Amino acid sequence: MNTVTRPRILVVGAGFAGVECVRRLERKLSPDEADVTLVTPFAYQLYLPLLPQVASGVLTPQSIAVSLRRSKKYRTRIIPGGAIGVDLKSKVCVIRTITDEIINEPYDYIVLAPGSITRTFDIPGLTEHAFGMKTLAEAAYIRDHVISQLDLADASQDPAERAARLQFVVVGGGYAGTETAACLQKLTHAAVKRYPRIDPSLIKWHLIDIAPKLMPELGDKLGHSAQEILRRRGIDVSLGVSIEKAGPEEVTFTDGRVIPTRTLIWTAGVVASPLIATLGAETVRGRLAVTAEMTLPGQDGVFALGDSAAVPDKAKDDDSAICPPTAQHAMRQGKVVADNVIATLRGQALKPYVHKDLGLVVDLGGTDAVSKPLGIELRGLPAQFAARGYHWAALRTNVAKVRVATNWTLNAIAGDDFVRTGFQARKPAKLKDFEYTDAYLTPEQVRKQVEGTRALDQ
Numbered sequence: 385m386n387t388v389t390r391p392r393i394l395v396v397g398a399g400f401a402g403v404e405c406v407r408r409l410e411r412k413l414s415p416d417e418a419d420v421t422l423v424t425p426f427a428y429q430l431y432l433p434l435l436p437q438v439a440s441g442v443l444t445p446q447s448i449a450v451s452l453r454r455s456k457k458y459r460t461r462i463i464p465g466g467a468i469g470v471d472l473k474s475k476v477c478v479i480r481t482i483t484d485e486i487i488n489e490p491y492d493y494i495v496l497a498p499g500s501i502t503r504t505f506d507i508p509g510l511t512e513h514a515f516g517m518k519t520l521a522e523a524a525y526i527r528d529h530v531i532s533q534l535d536l537a538d539a540s541q542d543p544a545e546r547a548a549r550l551q552f553v554v555v556g557g558g559y560a561g562t563e564t565a566a567c568l569q570k571l572t573h574a575a576v577k578r579y580p581r582i583d584p585s586l587i588k589w590h591l592i593d594i595a596p597k598l599m600p601e602l603g604d605k606l607g608h609s610a611q612e613i614l615r616r617r618g619i620d621v622s623l624g625v626s627i628e629k630a631g632p633e634e635v636t637f638t639d640g641r642v643i644p645t646r647t648l649i650w651t652a653g654v655v656a657s658p659l660i661a662t663l664g665a666e667t668v669r670g671r672l673a674v675t676a677e678m679t680l681p682g683q684d685g686v687f688a689l690g691d692s693a694a695v696p697d698k699a700k701d702d703d704s705a706i707c708p709p710t711a712q713h714a715m716r717q718g719k720v721v722a723d724n725v726i727a728t729l730r731g732q733a734l735k736p737y738v739h740k741d742l743g744l745v746v747d748l749g750g751t752d753a754v755s756k757p758l759g760i761e762l763r764g765l766p767a768q769f770a771a772r773g774y775h776w777a778a779l780r781t782n783v784a785k786v787r788v789a790t791n792w793t794l795n796a797i798a799g800d801d802f803v804r805t806g807f808q809a810r811k812p813a814k815l816k817d818f819e820y821t822d823a824y825l826t827p828e829q830v831r832k833q834v835e836g837t838r839a840l841d842q
Contacts, residue, residue, distance in 0.1 A: 390416065390417065390418050390419050391417075391418045391419070391492045391493060391729060392418070392419050392421065392490065392491045392492045392493070393409065393418050393419065393420045393421070393491070393492070393493045393494075393495070393725060394421050394423065394477055394489060394491035394493070394494045394495070395409075395420065395421070395422045395423070395460075395494075395495040395497065396423045396467045396470075396477065396494065396495065396496050396497060396498050396659070397423070397424065397467075397496070397497035397498040397499050397657075397690070398422060398424035398426070398427075398428070398429055398452060399429070399430070399432075399497060399499045399690060399691075399714060400429070400432075400690065400711045400714035400715045400718065401497035401499075401689045401690030401691075401714040401715070401717055401718040401721075402422065402424070402495070402497035402690070402718065403429045403452065403718065403780070404714070404715045404716075404717075404718025404719050404722070405495055405497065405689075405718040405719070405721050405722045405725075406420060406422055406452075406460050406722075407718075407722075408718065408719050408722035408723065409460075409722045409725065409726070410458070410459060410460060412722065412723075412726055413726060413729075415459060417729070418493075418729060419461070420459070420460045420461070421460065421461045421462075421463060421489065421491075422452070422460050422461070422462050422463070423462075423463045423465060423466065423467050423477070423479055423489070424452075424462065424463075424464070424465075424466075425464060425465060425466050425482055426449075426464075427451065427452045427453055427462055427464070428449040428450055428451050428452055429449075429450045429452060429780060430448060430449055430450075430519070430520055431448040431449075431450065431775070431778070431779060431784070432518075432711065433559075433711060433775055433778075434447075434448045434775055434788070435448070435517060435518075435520070435523045435560075436517070436523070436560070436563040436564045436566075436567040436568070436747075437567055437747070437749075438520065438523040438524065438527070439517065439523040439524075439526045439527050439530075439564060439567060439568060440527065440567035440568050440570060440571040440749065440800075441527055441571060441795075441800055441801060441802075442567065442749070442791060442792070442795045442800075443788060443791045443792075444787070444791060445520050445523070445524055446787065447784065447787040447788045447791055448520075448779075448784070448788070449520055450779065450780050450781055450783075450784045451781075454781060454783070463479055463481065463487075463489065464481060464482045465479045465480050465481035465482055465485075465487075466479065466480055466498075466820070466823065467479050467498060467659050468480045468486075468659065468662070468823050468824045468825050469659070469662040469824065469825035469827075469829065469830035469833065470494065470496070470659070470662055470663055470830065471830050471831060471834045472663060472664075472665075472680075472683050472686060474490075474834050475490060475491055475492065475494070475685070476488050476489065476490050476491070476834045477489045477490075477491060477494060478825060478830055478833050478834065480823055486833065488833065488834055488837045491685075492685055493685040493686075493687070493725055493728065493729075494685065494686055494687070495687045495688075495689070495721055495725065496659070496660075496672065496686070496687065496688040496689070496692060496693070497688070497689050497690045497692070497693075497714075497718070498656075498657035498659045498660070498690075498692050499657055499690060499691050499692060500654035500655060500656055500657060500691035500692065500709060501518070501654065501655060501656075501657060501658065501819050501821065502516045502518055502650065502651075502652075502653075502654060502655075502815060502819060503652060503653040503654050503655045504650070504652075504815065505652075507626075507627050507628070507629060507630065508629040508630070509629050509630035509631050510627065510630050510650065510815065511814065511815040511816040512630075512814060512816060513630040513631060513632055513648055513814060514555075514630055514648045514649065514650040514814060514815050515529070515647070515648065515649045515650065515813070515814060515815070516649075516650060516651075516814075516815045516818055516819070517560055517561075517564055517649060517650075517651050518654075518818070518819075519818055521813070521818065522813065522818055524805065525813040526568075526649065527571075527804075527805075528804045528805055528806065529647065529813075530552070530568055530571065530572065530647065531571075531575065531802055531803075531804045532804055533549040533550065533552075533646060533647060534549075534550075534572065534575055534576065534579055534582065534802075535804070536549050537549040537550050537579075537582055537586075538579045538581050538582055544644070546582075546586065547586055547644065548633060548634075548644035548645055548646060549645075549646050550582070550586045550587045550588065551587075551588045551589075551590070551643055551644060551645040551647070552568065552569075552572070552587075552588070552589050552590065552645060552647040552649070553590045553592070553635050553643055553645050553647065553648045553649065554568075554589070554590065554591050554592070554649045554651065555592055555593070555626065555627055555648070555649070555650050555651065555652050556593060556650065556651035556652040556653065557591065557592070557593030557595055557597075557598045557599060557621075557623065558593075558599060558651065558652075558653060559599060559744070559746055560651040561591065561593070561649075561651035561652070562591065562598060562599055562610060562614070562746060562748070563746060563747060563748065563749075564649060564651055565589055565591040565614065565619055565649075566613075566614060566617075566619070566748040566749050566752070567747075567748075567749045568589070568649075569589045569614075569617055569618070569619055569749075570617075570749040570750060570800075571800060571802075572587050572589075573587070573617070574799065574800045574802075575800065575802045578802060587618075588618070588620065589618070589619040589620065590619070590620045590622065590643060591614060591619055591620070591621050591622070592621075592622040592623075592625045592626065592627075592637065593622075593623055593625070593626075593652070594624065594625065594626040594638075594652075595623060595624075596623055596624055597623065598610055598611045598621065598623065599744075599746065601708075601744055602744060602746070602754060602756055603756065603761070605761060606754045606755075606756060606761055606763070609754050609763050610746060610748065610754045613748055613752050613754075614748070622637070622639070625637050625638055625639050626638050626652075627648075630648055632646075633645075633646060635648050650815060654691060654709060655670050656670045656671045656672070656691060656692040656693075657691075657692050658821055658824040659692070659824060660672050660692050661824070662824060662825055662826065662827055662830050663680075663827070664827045665680060665683075666681075667694070668694035668706060669694065671691070671692055671693055671694040671706070672688045672692055672693045672694060673694050674687075674688050674689075674693050674694065674695055674696075675696070675736075676695070676696045676698055676736035676737060676738075677720075677724055677734040677735065677736050677737070678693065678695055678717060678720065678721050678724065678737060679724070679734070685728065687721050687724065687725060689714065689717040689718065689721050689737075690709070690713075690714040690717060690718075691709035691714070693717075694706045695707045695713070695717060695737055696736075696737075698736055698737065698738040699738055699739060699740040699741070707737075707739075708741075710741075711778065712739075712741070712742055712778075713739060713741075715778070716737070716739045717737055720735065720737045723735065742757065742758060743755070743756045743757040743758050743759060743760075744756050745757065745767070745770055745771035745774050745775070746767075746771065747768065747771040747772065747775075751764060751765050751768055752764070752768070753765075753767035753768035753770075753771045754767050755767035755768075755770040755771050755774075757770050757774070772792065775788075776788060776789065
């Protein structure tokens with residue numbers, strides 16, 4: 385008896401790019417036209433730009449974790465796990481589930497949107513002692529950790545220990561690092577009023593970056609404005625400086641300074657997911673080299689986008705320009721890739737990705753912000769309205785929009801609270817505990833896994 389199987393579309397990653405792609409596939413494909421499968425450890429889309437506000441307690445974690453199963457029309461099959469290798473020749477994706485089971489998932493078309501991981505360097509003690517800011521769990525943990533430092537400093541009888549616990553170091557002068565330092569400084573500034581035994585002048589925040597400018601994408605004027613806002617709040621901004629080594633109780637800067645601290649937050653950029661290295665394909669600065677239509681040259685049915693793909697930026701005159709790893713590009717690339725997958729299925733022409741950058745917004749907490757929407761430089765309240773308005777509009781569901789707006793309103797009226805949730809109390813939660821970079825296979829291991837499973841099936 386002959387059976388007709390539907391084409392299998394496998395989407396790897398549930399970030400901005402992957403989710404937008406899946407949603408568009410669901411809307412435009414009839415149920416009998418193709419089967420869609422999504423590989424992700426969590427059945428939600430994380431709105432990363434608002435993560436610093438979760439760390440500071442302005443927003444609840446649920447506000448920016450948008451459920452993938454909320455739509456009643458949702459029909460995509462979700463595999464709870466992460467892709468650790470892809471055999472392009474056999475058209476098989478190797479997946480490690482959240483229960484550590486290794487499975488092979490065959491596909492006809494694959495959309496690679498695995499995102500990025502935190503960029504680290506060979507700095508002694510970094511991954512063992514630094515916190516990251518890439519996941520919801522890390523943001524929640526950092527909030528608990530920062531408040532616990534105030535609690536422990538308040539209870540300590542040792543002046544040296546108290547001073548060390550009240551010093552905080554953030555590495556990375558990009559958007560993530562700047563917003564993290566700004567939001568958490570506001571948290572400690574407000575919280576210390578509830579600790580009468582702590583001298584507020586002992587609380588010191590350090591923001592450092594090896595680059596000569598803070599957030600250079602904003603331009604000199606807005607970057608300088610952001611720097612002045614931080615310094616006015618008492619945050620020590622050091623540029624041209626990085627970490628030489630990190631320990632459990634102190635951090636050594638490359639300029640020779642030794643800062644006694646129990647809090648090192650590392651946000652110094654991102655690199656493409658290690659999954660890309662398993663393909664054995666050409667890369668551009670670690671990102672998969674793809675065409676303007678986001679297809680992988682020489683491979684049938686392989687698409688890549690988002691942080692892990694070097695998508696040519698056709699909106700610029702420079703032929704070597706590639707799209708930056710930002711949410712606005714990832715979301716729009718997801719829609720174009722979905723259209724191109726459908727076009728491939730139906731034998732139609734593919735279209736290239738072209739998008740002119742809409743600008744940048746930086747929320748520094750309270751009424752402080754700097755923004756550059758459509759090239760217009762804004763500061764203060766106008767910039768804050770632009771920043772929050774953009775983020776609010778970009779949230780995918782009305783429920784998420786209501787939750788975020790409610791949290792912002794409640795925080796503006798009632799102020800901060802300083803409750804520790806006990807999240808992962810007394811358990812390690814440093815960079816090495818969240819990235820899982822040792823989980824990925826080499827190209828040879830991928831082939832061996834696929835061939836071994838195939839032999840068992842026969």
